[in-house]
Amino acid sequence: MTVIFGFFLLTLLLITAVAIVQSQNLFVSVMLSGMFSLLLAVNFFLLDAADVALTEAAVGAGISTVLLLSALAITAKHEKAPSSSRVGALIIVIIATLVLIYATLGNPQFADPNAPVHQHVAPWYLDKTAEAIDIPNVVTAVLGSFRGYDTLGEVFVVFTAGIGVLFLLGTQPGPFAQSNPFKLTDPKGLRHYLIPRVVGRMLIPFILLFGLYVQFHGEYGPGGGFQAGALIAAAIILFALLEGENSALKVIPRSVLIGLIAGGALLYGVVGLFGIFLGSNFLDYSVLSSNPVKGQQMGLLIIEAGVGITVTGVLLSIFHAFAARGKF
């Protein structure tokens, strides 16, 4: 049953991908790419990668679609005809695809318990999580503690992307101008559309609540700072769409956003530094408390909060940077 469903989803994925490339209308492409992410999320879920599925759904289908639409608002809706032939590029892409397919022929069987990935590091992670960290979700333990340095790096990737967009679009401090050609970021929002407004406002508290749940539930089930940050940012972006961007900026002004971006990343880093100050290595959370297991759990909770704060700040800043761009 799973196999049939998997084939069905992957076929849809392929069709969507081709449609994204084929479509000349960029609005259609953006909508299709949202669909693509959602299909991918279902695929991940089918493969029991619930954490990845949640991230893909929140970031890929949710936030990126909004960001792409905002970007579309300040460019054109239709793709320009390509100036040169793309046959060469197509041939290279086809060759790369065939090579990749060829590589998969030598894969270990799907779900084979004897595959190398299940034999080498994974058993240690399973044992150690129970012993040293004592939380049910091993994924969170691997990402937050065993390979916490990678996750710190990823937070800084998000941070870099955020300051990159702010730098490129050169958003100035101070009030944004009032006119905007595109309805998506109308300063007045969708106030004159009664139904979206009523329904949307009802949704916002629930999305926020779910975001907080995902944030603090990461140790027990799928979730964590990345997904939660995307969800919370989505709730506030929804508010901005309904009430107008300026109302959203009144709630969380630019200076606060910059503070969030920097603060979350710093929080993560400082928890790591405590490891050094307390006589162990960078990012060793065991020394945070007299009981090493409690220390690990405390460390995970704080770094996940740091991740969530920076992701929320970066996503909101990118949204505002795009939304304000049309007005300069």
Added chain:
Amino acid sequence: MTAFHSHLPVLQVIVPMLTAPLVILLNQKRLPWIVATAASLCAFAIAVTLAMSVMAGQTIQYSLGAWPAPWGIELAVDAFSALMLLVVTGASSVALLAGAQSLDKDIEHHRQPLFYAAWLLALSGLAGILVTADAFNIFVFMEISSLASYVLISGGPDKRALPAVFKYLVMGTIGATFYLIGVGLIYMMTGTLNLADMAFRIEDVADQTPILLAAGFITIGLALKAAIFPLHIWLPNAYTYAPNMVTVFLAACATKVAIYVLLRFDFFVFQPNLVGHDFQFTFFLLPLSLLAILVGSSVAIFEPKLKRLMAWSSVAQIGYITLGASLLSVSGTTASVLHIFNHSLAKGALFLVMACLGMRIAQLRIDNIAGIAQKMPWTMAAFVLAGLSLIGVPGTAGFISKWYLITASFESGAMGIALVVIILISSLMAVVYIWRIVESAYFRQPEEDLVITEAPIPLLLMTWVVVLMNVYFGFAPGVPIELATGAAELLHGQTP
């Protein structure tokens, strides 16, 4: 070794990294620059300390989170990474110390905190790649350094910086993705991400398709990042339209860090295990290196834009670096690693001269600098000396690595003579393109009276510091040679 010393490998990365969020909170006029420069100098001091420890024979390892490898992430510093760390942190520090005025010209005041934060992130990303012993961790820091360098380049004053950086972004992303695909395939077959563990576990599965294709994906991905001919097409425009100081920083080290990863992966993981891989490595890399040397130098000869000319010369110089490695001998790899160091010195100095000129002239073209040596004698004198080092004249750093390269070529057997001839021809081509600039600056009459003065003192001072380092390491090349030899012996599996 004191307790503090043992943390140096991780501090090398996190000092600039954690300073970056602080910098975006600073709004006073000079403060972002001061803090960024201080962090960069601190990173340089750490790199010097690490290099001294390595030369004293210590092995430097660090387990993050105190988890043992291969389950946790491990950092390791050896002769190769120590030398590269000196280059990266040195280039960043020199460019920042020299560049306050030049960057004021290119970047508006209110965007400067973000810019300096991106600078520190690029620095920490490059340092992070160099200190880590974990294949996936390399990818994470590659992402940080790449994203940050796109931001830095996009700050260029010319609008053409944006299409240039977009091309770099697309090609860089393809490169990083290919690398990730390769690492993923290896992880699938070996179950590990730690490089040393990988080199050990890959032996059993070395003949299987996914591993062979992983080698291909990783090599091509890193070659894209390293701008190895013919995957260099993003480089000339990216270097040309970036802010002058960014070119100094990135030209001196960014592509070289990709070469570092390529050499490390290939010599440590693939060559000892994959049958016939060493032959394939030479078979592909040697002709491409020679083409890079010849094509890069030829285009440079006819290029009217100064920074573009220098960028094409970099394409050729990357060819020298890969040529040394493709000889697959200890002496060849020594020449290669040594040339990474020496070329950074020479090209860093040359791009600093470009920044000096850029302070006084809007369009950096050969025709526009006619007769400029009368007005900017110190700048152009620095150019001549750095140019001599680039050509490889005895008494400069550039000579040392060319000498090593020629020696290694002679040792490589029958084709050695041909290689030496090509190296000499391309050195003559370097004479030609350096001479074109010198000729214009010294011997042509300016079209109208130039009302310009010498470059600002800090910029000129740092330019001369680097120029004199070119001379110093030409006469006393002991330290880089020792580290480069150590690196080559490590790569070829001989304990020093």
